[in-house]
Amino acid sequence: MSEPAKPTSAAEKEEANKRQRAAVDLALAESPARSTGSVELGGQRLAYRVDAGFMPVRSGQHGETHGEPEAAIFTTAYQLEADAARQRPVCFAFNGGPGSASIFLHLGALGPKRVRVRDDGGMPVPPYRVEDNPLSWFEHFDLVFLDPPHTGFSLTASEEARKKAFSVDGDVAMLCEAMRAWLTRHQRWGSPVYLCGESYGTTRAAAMAEQLCEQGVALAGLVLVSCAMDIQALEFSPRNDLPYALFLPAFAGTAQFHGCLKGPQAASADAARAAALDFVHGDYLSALHRGAALSEKERGRIARRVGELIGLAPAVVEHMNLRVPDMRYFHELLRDRGQVLGRLDARVAGPMGPDRKREWEFDPSIDALAAPYTMAAMDYFRGTLGIGMGEGAVERVYVPMSMQAHKAWNWNRGEAQGNSYACTSPDLARALRRLPHLAVFVASGQFDLGTPYSATDWSLDQLDITAEVRSRITHRYYGAGHMMYTREADIRQLKADLVSWLGDLPH
CATH class of the missing domain: 3.40.50.1820 (Alpha/Beta hydrolase fold, catalytic domain)
Structure with missing residues (x-):
């Protein structure tokens, strides 16, 4: 308006x-x-x-x-x-x-x-x-x-x-x-x-x-x-690792809802969230804190686990320096379906533009209401x-x-x-x-x-x-x-x- x-x-x-x-x-x-x-x-x-x-x-x-x-x-x-x-x-x-x-x-x-x-x-x-x-x-x-x-x-x-x-x-x-x-x-x-x-x-x-x-x-x-x-806790910005860890359980539940997970975490949204929370409290926060001090082997292991939990390819996670921001996640999870996730209600997805750009065009969950x-x-x-x-x-x-x-x-x-x-x-x-x-x-x-x-x-x-x-x-x-x-x-x-x-x- x-x-x-x-x-x-x-x-x-x-x-x-x-x-x-x-x-x-x-x-x-x-x-x-x-x-x-x-x-x-x-x-x-x-x-x-x-x-x-x-x-x-x-x-x-x-x-x-x-x-x-x-x-x-x-x-x-x-x-x-x-x-x-x-x-x-x-x-x-x-x-x-x-x-x-x-x-x-x-x-x-x-x-x-x-x-x-x-x-x-x-x-x-x-x-x-x-x-x-x-x-x-x-x-x-x-x-x-x-x-x-x-x-x-x-x-x-x-x-x-x-x-x-x-x-x-x-x-x-x-x-x-x-x-x-x-x-x-x-x-x-x-x-x-x-x-x-x-x-x-x-x-x-x-x-x-x-x-x-x-x-x-x-x-x-x-x-x-x-x-x-x-x-x-909500603002994805440089040198602020809080949201990358705090959003991970919610990302995991979303990925399970959309059928993007395999293994034990695919059993239910609750199982996915619980697995992600265990990972955050165990390895993930430590890995983010260590940054470049991680060995290549450790870095690869963390990327694979993040990918397993939130439905992204490990290479994509590594490319994002093990830190998946919200706007990228909205565009990456359902990219192969040509869809973008809703921010305020991640059960909702809407069509991407024909060029599949990562710029935020609209939130399908907000527009629906x-x-x-x-x-x-x-x-x-x-x-x-x-x-x-x-x-x-x-x-x-x-x-x-x-x-x-x-x-x-x-x-x-x-x-x-x-x-x-x-x-x-x-x-x-x-x-x-x-x-x-x-x-x-x-x-x-x-x-x-x-x-x-x-x-x-x-x-x-x-x-x-x-x-x-x-x-x-x-x-x-x-x-x-x-x-x-x-x-x-x-x-x-x-x-x-x-x-x-x-x-x-x-x-």
């Missing part, structure tokens, strides 16, 4: 700031779109009201009202229509990117409505519509979906605010402030508060848990879907919720994924320079140490090659917490990809696991 060009001259910047300020002021002056509905959950029909509107993020700290609004954050909130609803738990949810709106969690797993897609991860035939979600989390929480600045309908008031929003810490500050504003406006400070983030949303949520604690907000629980708290979710969401927002349909309503473009935000993101934290690897797992560890009742539920898809479950295992294992604190973390695995809730068996298991987790929390 196209976005406005960045202004260059001083006059253009001033004019752009005026337009952005006016747009934010107009959004915040609007009354929210309001509607009602109901959904059958747990053997009872629950009536809800929906408020879809903008929350101010002000330049003052922690909700101070004297500051000018820096942003208008679009929220879609589902609240139970009942007398005692104000004490109900509230779950704030967002997706990742960075630069992604919240429609995927909203209309995929949590909300009272969902988009029906194919179990195998392929692209469904249009038209795309939402339907009642019998596995909605609304049975357990009121739900508030947050669209970070320059996703969805959200806006920033200046180029300076926009730059702040395109950063790890600035994004966290704005989303915390939007949450506080929502709790105040809807008089919900007496409710237990939960966060749910997906992908980069977990990067954000881990830092928010600590930031909210600083602001006097003690979270009751944190749900992390497809974790990305330690970017170093992006259009159905976007088109169904637009139909639902306007046709059912009535967003932008009232008299005098402003026509706005909904941005499901802001590529400008993604490309311009500042990954530094604090005073760091040079776009270092972002890491928010220490924030989560501090929040867990500070909040004795905080519990964490983690969900991973076994065919996710964007934030693989094996990298999440490592990230959780590195948290600086005691065994007693660690007992408050639950990690569950599912048989699809990054958005495991798109598969019927997984969304059912995810809901069952969530219910079990909630049942174990202190009351």
